[in-house]
Amino acid sequence: MGALSLSRIILLLLPILLLLSFLRSASAANSSDNTFVNCLVNQSNPSHPITSAIFTPENTSFSSVLQAYVRNLRFNTSTTRKPYLIITALHVSHVQAAVVCAQKQNLQMKIRSGGHDYEGVSYVAEVPFFILDMFNLRFIEVDIKNETAWVQAGATLGEVYYRIAEKSKVHGFPAGVCPTVGVGGHISGGGYGNMIRKYGLSVDNVIDAQIIDVQGRLLNRESMGEDLFWAIRGGGGASFAVVISYKIKLVRVPENVTVFQVRRTLEENATDIVYNWQHVAPYIDNDLFIRLILDVVNGTQNGTKTVRATFIAMYLGDSKSLLSLLNGKFPQLGLNQSDCIETSWLKSVLFWANFNITTPVDILLDRQPPSLIYLKRKSDYVKEPISKEGLEGIWKKMITLVDTLLYFNPYGGKMAEVPSTEVPFPHRAGNLWKVQYMANWNQPGKEVAIQYINLARELYKYMTPFVSKNPREAFLNYKDLDLGINHHGKDSYDEGRVYGEEYFKDNFNRLVQIKTKVDPGNFFRNEQSIPILPQRKI
Known part of the structure; x- marks a missing residue:
């Protein structure tokens, strides 16, 4: 009986013992969190309290702050691991505190400046982590006299373009065509846009920077040294420091540029036009950038599919000069005056971002994309033109897969002139164009995601004979965890x-x-x- 009573007592006490164990664990976790928060408060500048920049899951704004800069819906699900804390830095001292305290507590820090990273690496992790979100640090100071600007990492490209145009109609900056991309990740990964053949990469036009290093020090180009300054211009800033701001060199643009978009399907001789594009786009006048987009659309006969080639371009000059240039160098395209739009460099950004060109330009200050989707991206580089037979094989593969797109971005020009060691970005001379593989979808669910991701992978595999080898090159800003x-x-x-x-x-x-x-x-x-x-x- 005594032994039986003892067993009953143990059974009765077991839930209580488990509860006490849980409470001790929770208390330890809270203590750890509190220690981290206390460290943040103690480390930050008293003149700029950090408390209003700290968001924990208990805060009613936590979810909205987290989701505000999630740009790939694959990483905005109920099962996606959430950070246990977000710091929306309002001052440099908040960044310094985050770096110092995270090391003391041995915590994983993710740095987010815009959230456009394709794999969500700046706001998702497989281990417990917190986010240092830079979106409040977005000051832009334009100095037209010296043709420079200081731009903080949390600014968007749209904001940068808008602020430059406020001061000058004949200055711009060579960077991406998506206005909501954050400066920090875009530039530190290399950065490119439709002036790449004229002025090179974004990082080719960076002349100084401010960072917080691992010791929590605020450094500029002189104090960080040339090695580290080299690394953060294309090597991925988040591997080395927290980039606070970049000093960029502005470039000259005409008061009016010309843009156009021409579409041709296989039935409209797209194969010949694409074949000729390969031999023209990387070699033509450096003022002209012609992107090629390939997708699958309905054919002229019911139930059939075809490939459509879209040629979208910007020319740093007037339409008359552009027509003369293309009629001589690329007559196969059949460009007409009616295809051309002459506009300001700033409004050309609207055109490339798929806005109506009559839209008020202050839409570039909107930090939210018009819509969000689920997506997967991959990249490649092409060094030799693809034969017509090769192109026809690609068309057949795309029609089989249906829901994939290819973006071909031509190099040459300035890209062929800058040494591959000038900055960490090495993909220069020898590359005719860069390929971006795209798969987009709107339906939630893991099985749907796997289906579309596999489509991108299958097209990528098919392209192996046509792209660079040993190594098969890839672009850091097109983050791809398959690699x-x-x-x-x-x-x-x-x-x-x-x-x-x-x-x-x-x-x-x-x-x-x-x-x-x-x-x-x-x-x-x-x-x-x-x-x-x-x-x-x-």
Whole structure:
């Protein structure tokens, strides 16, 4: 009886013991959170309290703050791991506090400046983490006299373009065509747009920067040194520091530029036109950029599908000069005066962003995209023109897959002139164009996502014979976790080298050396960050 009573007592006490254990664990977790928050408060500048910038899940605004800059709906689901805290930095001291305190507590920090990263790396993780969100740090100071501007990382490209145009009708900046992209990630990954053939990458036009390093110091180009300044211009800033701002060099643009969009299907001789585009777009006048978009549409006969080629372009000049140029160099396109729109450089941004060109330009200050979708992206580089037979095979594959798009962005011009070691971005001379693979969908669900992601992967696999090899090159700003994921364990360097050599080629080794020197503890890390050298290799 005594033993039986003891068993009953234990059974009765077990729920209470489990509850006490849970409360102790919760108390320890809260204590850890409180320790982190207390550290943030103590570390930040008293003149700029950080408390209003801290959002925890208990805060009613937490979800809206988190979702405000999620640009890929794949990472905005109920099962997506959420950060346990978001810091919406309002002052440089808040960034410094986040860096210092996160290291003290050994916490994973994700840095988000716009949220357009294709794999959600700036706001999603497989381990407990917090977000340092830069969207409040978006001051822009334009100096037309010296043709420069200081731009904070949380500004959007649309805001940058708008503020430049406020001061000058004949200045611009070579960067992306999507107005809601955040400056921090865009520039630190290389950055390009439709002036790439005239002025190169965004990072080719960066002359200074401010960062918070791993020690919490505010540094500029002089104090950080040329190695680190080199690394954050195309090597991914989030691997090395928190970029606060970039000083950019403005470029000259005409008061009026010309844009056009021409569409041709296979029935309208698209194969011949695309074939000729390959031999023209990378070599023609540097003032002209002609992007080629390929997608699948309904054919002229019921129930059939065809490939459509869309040629969308910007010319830094008037339409008369453009027509003369293309009639001589690319008559197959059949461009007409009626296809051309002469407009200001700022309004050309509206055209490329699929807004009506008569839309008031202050829409560029809107930080929210018109719509959000689920998406998957991949990238490639092409070094030799594709034969007509090769193109026809691509058309057949695309028609089989249906829901995929290809974007071809021509290089040449300035891109062929800048050495591949000038900045970490190595994809220069020798590349005719860059490929972006796109799969978009609107339906939620894991099975649907897998279906569309596999479509992009299948087209990517099919393109293998036509693209660069050893390594098969990729563009950092088109983040693609298919290339490899770093788990930051004992194999971190080897894991990092797999994707690192595709993104950076021979520049990867220099990036690793710099990373090992400036962040030996690998605090600034993510799924595809630059690794440090293992001890045996130092």
